[in-house]
Amino acid sequence: MATRWPGVTPYSPISAAAAKLAVAERGTGQGRERERGRVSAKCQHYPPVRALQASAVLRRVSDEHKKEPFTPSSQQQFDTHPAGHQPEQEPQGPRPSYTGQGGQESEDYESEEQLQRRILTAALEFVPEHGWTTEAIAEGAKTLGLSVAAAGMFHSDGSELILHFVSECNAKLSELLEKEQKLVQLGEAEKKPTDEFLRDAVEARLRMLIPYIEKWPQALSVLLLPRNIPSGLSLLTSMIDDIWHYAGDQSTDFNWYTRRAVLTGIYNTTELVMLQDSSPDFEDTWRFLENRVADAMNMSSTASQVQSTGEAVVQGLMGAAVTIRNLAGLNQRR
Amino acid sequence: PAGGAAPRPCSTQAAPQGINKPVIDRIIRVDHAGEYGANRIYAGQMAVLGRSSVGPVIQQMWNQEKVHLKKFNELMVAYRVRPTVLLPFWNVAGFVLGAGSALLGKKGAMACTVAVEESISDHYNNQIRTLMEEDPEKYKELLQVIKQFRDDEREHHDIGIEHDAEATPAYSVLKTAIQLGCKAAIFLSERI
Numbered sequence: 001m002a003t004r005w006p007g008v009t010p011y012s013p014i015s016a017a018a019a020k021l022a023v024a025e026r027g028t029g030q031g032r033e034r035e036r037g038r039v040s041a042k043c044q045h046y047p048p049v050r051a052l053q054a055s056a057v058l059r060r061v062s063d064e065h066k067k068e069p070f071t072p073s074s075q076q077q078f079d080t081h082p083a084g085h086q087p088e089q090e091p092q093g094p095r096p097s098y099t100g101q102g103g104q105e106s107e108d109y110e111s112e113e114q115l116q117r118r119i120l121t122a123a124l125e126f127v128p129e130h131g132w133t134t135e136a137i138a139e140g141a142k143t144l145g146l147s148v149a150a151a152g153m154f155h156s157d158g159s160e161l162i163l164h165f166v167s168e169c170n171a172k173l174s175e176l177l178e179k180e181q182k183l184v185q186l187g188e189a190e191k192k193p194t195d196e197f198l199r200d201a202v203e204a205r206l207r208m209l210i211p212y213i214e215k216w217p218q219a220l221s222v223l224l225l226p227r228n229i230p231s232g233l234s235l236l237t238s239m240i241d242d243i244w245h246y247a248g249d250q251s252t253d254f255n256w257y258t259r260r261a262v263l264t265g266i267y268n269t270t271e272l273v274m275l276q277d278s279s280p281d282f283e284d285t286w287r288f289l290e291n292r293v294a295d296a297m298n299m300s301s302t303a304s305q306v307q308s309t310g311e312a313v314v315q316g317l318m319g320a321a322v323t324i325r326n327l328a329g330l331n332q333r334r
Numbered sequence: 335p336a337g338g339a340a341p342r343p344c345s346t347q348a349a350p351q352g353i354n355k356p357v358i359d360r361i362i363r364v365d366h367a368g369e370y371g372a373n374r375i376y377a378g379q380m381a382v383l384g385r386s387s388v389g390p391v392i393q394q395m396w397n398q399e400k401v402h403l404k405k406f407n408e409l410m411v412a413y414r415v416r417p418t419v420l421l422p423f424w425n426v427a428g429f430v431l432g433a434g435s436a437l438l439g440k441k442g443a444m445a446c447t448v449a450v451e452e453s454i455s456d457h458y459n460n461q462i463r464t465l466m467e468e469d470p471e472k473y474k475e476l477l478q479v480i481k482q483f484r485d486d487e488r489e490h491h492d493i494g495i496e497h498d499a500e501a502t503p504a505y506s507v508l509k510t511a512i513q514l515g516c517k518a519a520i521f522l523s524e525r526i
Binding site (some may be wrong): 241245250252253254256257 | 366406407410411414416417419421422
């Protein structure tokens with residue numbers, strides 16, 4: 001149930017090129033020269049050897065690849081999906097734009113996106129050992145029965161692997177919160193107070209990092225690369241929005257922004273504390289989290305106290321002014 | 335919708351699946367901002383002209399705008415739409431516009447009403463057209479709401495005309511200026 005992230009699609013040229021090569025090799029002589037020409041135009045940013053490796057992978061996956069002309073445009077279609085796109089709204093099957101010219105699809109047809117996701121999910125198992133690198137992706141591809149050349153489909157700094165991991169964690173968190181909410185609606189569980197809800201949600205999400213905690217600093221630094229900032233940021237904002245939504249936030253004014261900004265701060269600082277925490281089961285981190293959430297609650301109650309005090313002061317001053325006016329006789333109508 | 339007495343009405347099932355999220359987002363965000371602004375404009379007008387002879391008329395129009403705002407608050411939560419970040423600004427700007435136009439007299443306030451309501455009904459018509467082009471069946475409920483509100487705003491416009499809005503000094507200048515401001519507000523609220 002991974003969410004798509006906008007902006008991360010440098011591979012349509014490769015995959016389009018690779019798939020074109022795969023088909024061109026099978027195609028008629030007439031089409032061949034034209035397709036090669038198109039392929040080399042699109043390959044200008046990437047070494048051609050990657051295209052061949054990728055085509056080897058793609059050929060292994062499915063015999064009937066008919067999607068090449070549509071891949072670039074469908075990738076662009078994915079780009080326009082907004083950041084806050086709900087996981088539940090992802091179509092489950094292959095996208096209709098992939099139907100080939102004949103309008104036929106094979107039974108076990110798998111889109112490139114789905115293949116990439118499968119490889120990355122398999123690669124996560126090897127991350128604690130190899131880090132967020134091409135080696136982990138290659139190992140993952142091996143477990144799926146694909147050639148290690150499949151790792152050539154991805155960037156060498158592991159960006160896609162990390163983004164995939166983050167979006168998988170966010171999807172898991174949404175599922176968890178949805179389940180909890182159903183229990184409350186059915187009356188089988190108590191509604192949690194807001195601070196406890198936020199604490200539990202952030203803790204649940206951060207616990208997903210525990211198996212990868214050794215390599216997580218590396219992941220964070222990759223996420224800060226300019227190329228990855230839009231996607232990373234949109235994943236973060238949609239996660240925070242999800243947590244507030246399930247916490248029951250219904251604000252439609254500027255509070256909407258304040259709350260999300262505060263929770264983002266809490267999440268990020270707790271994440272950083274977690275990276276340096278060596279206490280058993282990260283107790284120190286959860287205590288830090290509890291204190292920050294309590295601070296946030298205090299802040300909001302302090303803000304409303306300040307406002308009501310201010311209003312009371314203004315009323316007092318108005319009352320004093322009216323009294324003085326009356327005493328000075330300025331209120332008389334002559 | 336989430337259902338009758340849900341303890342915490344924040345289910346994601348409230349928003350229907352398969353909608354064109356970016357388009358609906360924009361529509362609801364800008365309409366919410368518009369109704370919020372309209373509320374503040376009437377509040378400003380009431381602050382100045384509340385005790386005059388047009389006070390009850392303005393109050394009645396203001397009450398209708400409050401109903402509109404409430405509806406958009408509900409839609410905003412149901413579709414999980416982000417409110418525009420410019421809300422505090424529209425808060426002040428709306429009040430200033432309302433109070434300012436009211437200081438020009440009763441006719442001035444009515445002229446402001448006419449200008450704003452005309453902008454808003456054009457804007458709602460555009461949205462209705464957009465939604466009809468997309469899929470009238472899928473967006474039936476939203477279309478109904480917008481059509482109803484457009485009719486209400488038209489009514490306000492007509493009330494303004496009835497109360498001699500056009501007799502305001504510099505009526506066309508005032509009207510053009512206000513409508514330009516409305517267009518800018520709509521443009522910004524859709525995006526930010």
